[in-house]
Amino acid sequence: MTATATTATVDFGAELSRETVAARAPWSAVLTAGQVLTIVDLDGNQAIDFLAYAAADTARAYSAQATLQEQDSVYLSVGSVLRDNESNPLLTIIADDCGRHDTLGGACSKESNTLRYGLHTWAQHACVENFLAEGSRRVLGKRDLVSNINWFMNVPVDPDGALGIVDGISAPGLAVSLRAETDTLVLVSNCPQINNPCNGFNPSRAEMIISAGATS
Amino acid sequence: MAAAPARPASSWPAADEAVVAGVVAADRLVWAETVAGGGYSHKVLARGTTLRLTDLAGDACAHLLLFNADQPFERLNVADTVKVQWQVYAAAGQLLLSDQGRVLATVVADSSGRHDTIYGTSTAVRNTARYGDGAAQGATPAGRELFALAGAKNGLSRRDLPPSVSFFQGVRIDDDGRPGFTGSAGAGASVTLRTEMPVIVLIANTAHPLDDRADYASTPLEVLAWADAPTTPADPLWDASPEGRRAFVNTADYLAARGLK
Numbered sequence: 001m002t003a004t005a006t007t008a009t010v011d012f013g014a015e016l017s018r019e020t021v022a023a024r025a026p027w028s029a030v031l032t033a034g035q036v037l038t039i040v041d042l043d044g045n046q047a048i049d050f051l052a053y054a055a056a057d058t059a060r061a062y063s064a065q066a067t068l069q070e071q072d073s074v075y076l077s078v079g080s081v082l083r084d085n086e087s088n089p090l091l092t093i094i095a096d097d098c099g100r101h102d103t104l105g106g107a108c109s110k111e112s113n114t115l116r117y118g119l120h121t122w123a124q125h126a127c128v129e130n131f132l133a134e135g136s137r138r139v140l141g142k143r144d145l146v147s148n149i150n151w152f153m154n155v156p157v158d159p160d161g162a163l164g165i166v167d168g169i170s171a172p173g174l175a176v177s178l179r180a181e182t183d184t185l186v187l188v189s190n191c192p193q194i195n196n197p198c199n200g201f202n203p204s205r206a207e208m209i210i211s212a213g214a215t216s
Numbered sequence: 217m218a219a220a221p222a223r224p225a226s227s228w229p230a231a232d233e234a235v236v237a238g239v240v241a242a243d244r245l246v247w248a249e250t251v252a253g254g255g256y257s258h259k260v261l262a263r264g265t266t267l268r269l270t271d272l273a274g275d276a277c278a279h280l281l282l283f284n285a286d287q288p289f290e291r292l293n294v295a296d297t298v299k300v301q302w303q304v305y306a307a308a309g310q311l312l313l314s315d316q317g318r319v320l321a322t323v324v325a326d327s328s329g330r331h332d333t334i335y336g337t338s339t340a341v342r343n344t345a346r347y348g349d350g351a352a353q354g355a356t357p358a359g360r361e362l363f364a365l366a367g368a369k370n371g372l373s374r375r376d377l378p379p380s381v382s383f384f385q386g387v388r389i390d391d392d393g394r395p396g397f398t399g400s401a402g403a404g405a406s407v408t409l410r411t412e413m414p415v416i417v418l419i420a421n422t423a424h425p426l427d428d429r430a431d432y433a434s435t436p437l438e439v440l441a442w443a444d445a446p447t448t449p450a451d452p453l454w455d456a457s458p459e460g461r462r463a464f465v466n467t468a469d470y471l472a473a474r475g476l477k
Contacts, residue, residue, distance in 0.1 A: 104304065
């Protein structure tokens, strides 16, 4: 595996399922160890919020902090091992067309929207609503929501510590692929945010492809 | 140096009162303790409590979690804290935000400047790999193991332990996104927080996960807290930023409905 591995150059094995996630909608699935999830930014410039849990013990949630402790960058790309809060591997990024993804900025919520954009945005849909709604079907609740991954989102850390949310570096059809290292529940919010550039001010579709994994 | 919490806090030993002199009268103390290197502590604090942490010997690292004491599923949200304030480096004036858009506590003074919001605390897996052991009762305990114990005594499980912040051991991110460990500011540095809601405080004092020294280093942390006043609209901090003001307004709205002043 190299830093140039893209979804066009890596073998994911047989395709098992392919689903389109509507703009602003949630999605979830359980991946069996070895299976590959490919997340496609179908229409471009779309942030896709993502959490993962060990299917056998959902107290073992994805941990941005444990993940970053074990790599030499605050950004996620090919080779990043997504770890749970006990530092056990859940997923590995095996292909990436985008080059850099965020795990510092967390998800948008109605509550944080009131801080960032004002109380008048309270009625707007938000990623935490998606996580709670979809999570409730998987016996996950509010306690299970932690700092997540924002696929296709560009959140640079400036030298003075300033954190930006800037124009996406993604484009239509770009994708990222994750191999499950253990049976893993993945929880997705196709981000509905309309108050910053993370979705190009126009939330759009995502595609989720599950593959069997390379047999080699 | 006190090895155990003072009970009552106002009985904090005379030898340490010099540290307190000029800061607070002993009879206002509600928490007075030295947390050993590799130790943990926890306390439920009223709104309007001042909490001062001091790195006594230069190698404390205070890993911190905060929860709304009334409904602990509302808790410190590190991502919202850094995103809403556009800043990953903690400093005086920082608001520690919950997932409900409210202020759990504010950082009101800081003489260290070496803090971290990105890397959280260590795991048993990581400390076992680095030092040979990560158990809470061992010589090189992982912060998550210490948090698990501190949390359990407040009815919280491992599921309730979200990303944390830490004080007194710094990390800086370079232009390429790589972290650099900057260590401590030396013995005597302190950070002062002010609680803006009733909170459960969990503290784990153990080496920062990116501490690049081969040998585990963790020295005592002094914890002092005393009854004081929360931030009000007359305080410049209330209006320091539009985002912060809205967080204080959200907090006041919650407290008013809850019957808390």
